[in-house]
Structures are given as structure tokens and as C-alpha cells.
Amino acid sequence: MAPSHTVTGKLSSILDDSRLTISDAEFRQLREFIHAHTGIALSEHKKALVCSRLSKRLRHHGLRHYSDYYVLLVENDPEGAELMAMINAITTNKTDFFREPHHFRFLSEHVFPAYRQNPGRERPLRLWSAASSTGEEAYSLAMTALEAMPSFNEQDIRILATDIDTDVLARAASGVYTQTQASHIPEALLRRYFLKGQGAHQGEVMAKPVLKSLVHFHWLNLQEEPWPMHEKFDVIFCRNVLIYFDKPTQQKLFRRMAGVLKKDAYLMLGHSEAMHGLNDLFKPVGHSIYQKK
Structure with a gap:
């Protein structure tokens, strides 16, 4: 049977x-x-x-x-x-637009004004989102930059966004988000920088070309040696990543990041992360904000 x-x-x-x-x-x-x-x-x-x-x-x-x-x-x-x-x-991929907003305020109030007030400064301004996940952090950086300097273009600022997860990178590059995901974006910015989905894309929004043009998504394993970047950065966002690494790996990554930061550039960590024993390389200048010495 x-x-x-x-x-x-x-x-x-x-x-x-x-x-x-x-x-x-x-x-x-x-x-x-x-x-x-x-x-x-x-x-x-x-x-x-x-x-x-x-x-x-x-x-x-x-x-x-x-x-x-x-x-x-x-x-x-x-x-x-x-x-x-x-x-x-x-891998864990938890992120939101404008997560830990004090970092974006620091860019608006300190980093971008300093760039604007020094026309002879090296161009472009380079930012790195070192664990970009589905892209919310990178696009938040782009919006913050455009709000601080509306005339910004690819000659003024370049945002590198990397992740080890190929699935989330593909979603990030598409620039498409649900309205729930986009609920963390202030309404004025949402109207200015995103298109509202119609028909089959009802309930979704998509980043406008002006936003996408500033962000370049690439796959990167932070363990890879050497890193493929040739230009140094003004700001690195490496938030809520190091909590998954042991102490020796964290120390190694901090030193490697110092090596790809310009003099006086900034490293942003997650609120639950801290830097210990690297006073020769960085000094704290705010909550989870460190400046290269």
C-alpha cells in the first residue's frame, strides 16, 4: 500500500x-x-x-x-x-536610513562646511560606507552631502559603498525600497531624492539619478589583502560591523583603515563599538567618531 x-x-x-x-x-x-x-x-x-x-x-x-x-x-x-x-x-544585514543620526549631523556641521570653506582642498571628497548592506547608509550620505552643498556632483564627492554580501549589494544598486523602509527618510528629502512607484511598483520608492550618481557599489571582503582602493578617504563609515569580529581582527582593521584615511580624516563606528589601544592613530572627537592623528 x-x-x-x-x-x-x-x-x-x-x-x-x-x-x-x-x-x-x-x-x-x-x-x-x-x-x-x-x-x-x-x-x-x-x-x-x-x-x-x-x-x-x-x-x-x-x-x-x-x-x-x-x-x-x-x-x-x-x-x-x-x-x-x-x-x-x-551575514546579518540590519540597517536603516539615517541610522545613528549624530554621524550625519557631524558631516553637515563640520566635514562639509570645512570642504566648502577651503576651495583649494583636494577634490573630490571621498567617503566610504564599509558595510553598506542594502544601501540605506550610502544613500543617506549622498542626501546629506547634497543638502549641505546642492551643487555637489561626481567631481566634488564620491561615495564608495562595499559589502561582502552579493545579494544585498544588488538590491542596494537598484535603489528600490519599500515605503516602510523609506519611512525613516524625512518627507522633504523623500520627495526631493526619490521617485514614487506606480502600478506593479506601488508601495515602493526608487532613488533618483542625482542620488545614484554619487554612490558606487562594489563587493569587498574586509579580510581581503590588499584592499583595491588607491585613493585615500575623508570619511569612513564602518558601523555595527566590528562587533562581529574578535579583538585581533578589530585591531588589524582599525590600522588598515587608518592607512586609507587622509590626515585629519574621520572614522565613524557604531554606537556599541569603541576603539581601544590605538591612541597613536586616532583621537575621539565625538560619540563613536574618531579623527586620524
């Missing part, structure tokens, strides 16, 4: 559940692999998170054990396609 749908469903559920179980040894393998390739340090209490986020990748490949998935990553992924899919699955 053929099994009933109920029995089949239960069997499928059992198989799915088995894939959601990760042993301590499997977790250690994947945790070390993730750290080596991304710098992300996962503590023991992240075991359930790794299990849930990677379970879809196991199902995609028809695998029942995380040890089999580790073998796939190490031995059967010559082009790195699964590595990229794994990184996309494991």
Missing part, C-alpha cells in the same frame, strides 16, 4: 528536522571556516543561528549533515560559488 500524504509529510518533516541538527564538532568546523574567510567570530551561543541560516543551503544540495556541507565548501567548490552563497546566508 502506498504511504498516505500524512505519513509522507511526517517523513519529510523528520528529514528536514534532521538537517537542522548540528553537532558540536560540525559547528567548530564551520565556525573556523567562516572566521578564516570573513573574519566573523561566532561564539558558542551562535550555534543555533548557524544551523538555521545554513539549513537552506543543505536542502539546496540535498545534504543531510553539516559535515557534508563542510566538505562541499572545502573540496568541491573550485569557483567559490557556494562560499559566496554561504557568506550571503550567514
